[in-house]
Amino acid sequence: MALAFAVLDLTGSIAQLGVVVAARSITNVALLLVGGVLADRLPRGLLLSGSSVLSGAAQLGAAAIVAARLDLVWLLALLAALNGAASAVSQPLATALVPQTLPAPLLQPGNALARISGNLTSLLGTAVAGLVVAFAGSAAAVAVDGVTFLLAAAAWAGLRAPAPDREQASSFVQDLAEGWTAFRTRRWLWTVVAAFTLSNCCYACAVLVLGPVHADSTIGRPAWGLVQAALPAGLVLGGLVALRLHPRRPLLVGMLCTVPFPLLALALGVAPVTAVLVVVFLVAGIGAEVFEVLWQTTMQQRVPAELLARVSSYDLLGSFVAIPLGQLLAAPLAGAIGVRPSMIVAGAVGGAALLACLLVREVRAPA
DSSP states (O other), X not given: OHHHHHHHXXXXXXXXXXXXXXXXXXXXXHHHHHHHHHHTTSOHHHHHHHHHXXXXXXXXXXXXXXXXXXXXXXXXXXXXXXXXXXXXXXXXXXXXXXXXXXXXXXXXXHHHHHHHHHHHHHXXXXXXXXXXXXXXXXXXXXXXXXXXXXXXXXXXXXXXXXXXXXXXXXXXXXXXXXXXXXXHTOHHHHHHHHHHHHHHHHHIIIIIIHHHHHHHHTTOHHHHHHHHHHHHHHHHHHHHHHHHOOOSSXXXXXXXXXXXXXXXXXXXXHOOOHHHHHHHHHHHHHHXXXXXXXXHHHHHHHSOHHHHXXXXXXXXXXXXXXXXXXXXXXXXXXXXXXXXXXXXXXXXXXXXXXXXXXXXXXXXXXX
């Protein structure tokens, strides 16, 4: 949020803001698989500290450029790309670290607590960013972000989490291929990831892009802001639900909890009423978070520790690639059949993809 305002303050150009934001996203997606391999080869505390230092340095550099009013958008894009690269290294570790630090009976509550803290701090961070931008300027806000990365690096430095033991040495390409084999040979795994790739594509098209357009002509911008706030609130509540939930068939329950997610697009298209949308978004957030906790726990239980970070990187890649694809499809789809029909079609397709996973026997299997 702060970086977006910083680029706009410096250039006043939406196009150049797009370049900076895209540089981070593209680098992040392109290097996720590399991050998964590194996470299974190198000490994890070192990787997390190093990636935090890199992100902190990139943000402080961006803050200096904005504060000095230097028209160096290319350098801001490069720094954003470095930040994306650092994130690609740390993200696959989120799933792999939990079973390395907690005993098996505590995996699910550990995942739930980690997700709750992440969602709460995201909400807090957005609010703090808005205040700092308003009272001290965008450069100061980006600098604060850079300092928090450096503080995180100091915290990670105390982590004693070596890479998993290996039976024999292997090359980077072999590690990458081994991770792919582990991913594709587990039908429950690639089926769910493929379903979410399609579902997330539909969500990005119908909600992220067409949602504001449709809201502008129906419920209005203030109401749309209220509706959007219901989703992260639901994520926090979903984490609390997941703390107490102990289903015998966790993946089956998790997939059933995703059913409200495609209803976001359907509700926008069919019933653009503020009260209805707030409820749907809240329930969808609860269900999505319960699924995420149960999904991570299932991966930790079913995938060997020495492969978990690499498998997680393939999972993340499937989710992240879908979002820009959906955003690019929004305009031509709406131009062809209209905004409201596009939302209904996207919701139906996304829902069908998720429900199809229930046909896979391993998805319905007990833990």
